[in-house]
Amino acid sequence: MRGVMIPFRKMHGLGNDFVVLDGRETKLGLTPRHAAGIADRHFGIGCDQFIVMEQPPPGADVFMRIRNPDGSEAGACGNATRCIASLVADQLGKDRVVVRTIAGELPVERLPGGLWRADMGPARLGWQDVPLADEVDTLHVPLALGPVADPAVCSMGNPHATFFVDDLDALPVAEIGPRLETHPIFPDRANIGFAQVMSPDHIRLVMWERGAGMTLACGSGACATIVNAHRRGLTGRRATITMPGGDLVMEWREGDGHVLMTGPVATSFSGVLDLAAYAG
Known part of the structure; x- marks a missing residue:
């Protein structure tokens, strides 16, 4: 019926x-x-x-x-x-x-x-805000798996970890993504970003999303990426982030720390x- x-x-x-x-x-x-x-x-x-x-x-x-x-x-x-x-x-x-x-x-x-x-x-940068299981520096988290290590983390209303890599195309994302998502350091699990900085205003990004797996684009993941990239001194506060589905223009506003995202x-x-x- x-x-x-x-x-x-x-x-x-x-x-x-x-x-x-x-x-x-x-x-x-x-x-x-x-x-x-x-x-x-x-x-x-x-x-x-x-x-x-x-x-x-x-x-x-x-x-x-x-x-x-x-x-x-x-x-x-x-x-x-x-x-x-x-x-x-x-x-x-x-x-x-x-x-x-x-x-x-x-x-x-x-x-x-x-x-x-x-x-x-605003991006939330405290370890309790992400949250993490232990009190560690959110700019350099002691986490490594296979070819990736040393992520920066933050919360954009959900937990994000960004791994900066030299060659995005060589990563076994489908293999390491779910293992990183459920790592014990993330008590609420986490969205995992793999980012390759192409220039100070351009980043390539692939996301493994918490509860969803690999997606063609992730808006909050792009937010976390511009925040973490700028915190690491890798980019300015504004950059185009290219994901498999297309581009978002991201800005981490200096005045109030809010993250602005522009896209279709x-x-x-x-x-x-x-x-x-x-x-x-």
Whole structure:
């Protein structure tokens, strides 16, 4: 027996893709199992993150709830933030909206050329903020595995570790990514970035995302990368970060320490789904 059919939209930012449901008017009763089933690329619709728009608290235009493909909840997703902001801005007839997540408020503004700039808030640099299991210097974490070592870490509403490497193409990311994600030094697991600095204003990046695996792009990962690269003296505060899905322009603003992310959004298709089909 079919249940209630619910509209959905499939969106992406640089190939980092999302299934988006609107729960602002009606509570959908979604569970982590629903999210995992819908995110499955073989038995569901398939996505890197599962997004639900909810009623906003005061001061925001929408609340965005984020779940990874394994059903776990995430605090931040930069590419999804731009996607949701574009939907809400068009609905409200505005060029600037505020997206609230469990990690805080994220102002997003429309720019010419179909681009959106999101203020992803300040990078958190304390070891407790990431969090790490032990009190260590977040600029040089004593962690090594195979060909990578000595990451810098920070939190962008979710934990990130950035390994700087000489040859990105030579790394066995699919092999070492999941082992680093679940390393005991990260009690909440971590997003793992592998970055090759090409010039003071250009970085190549491949991400292994916590709960999602390798993705074509990761907005919060790009945020962490510009922060950690500048802290290491490898780049300026502004750089283009090239990921397999395309480019984001990143800036770690000096005045307040906020990280600004500029990039495109796209809608792949829309449809309806039977929520009852994903309850098991």
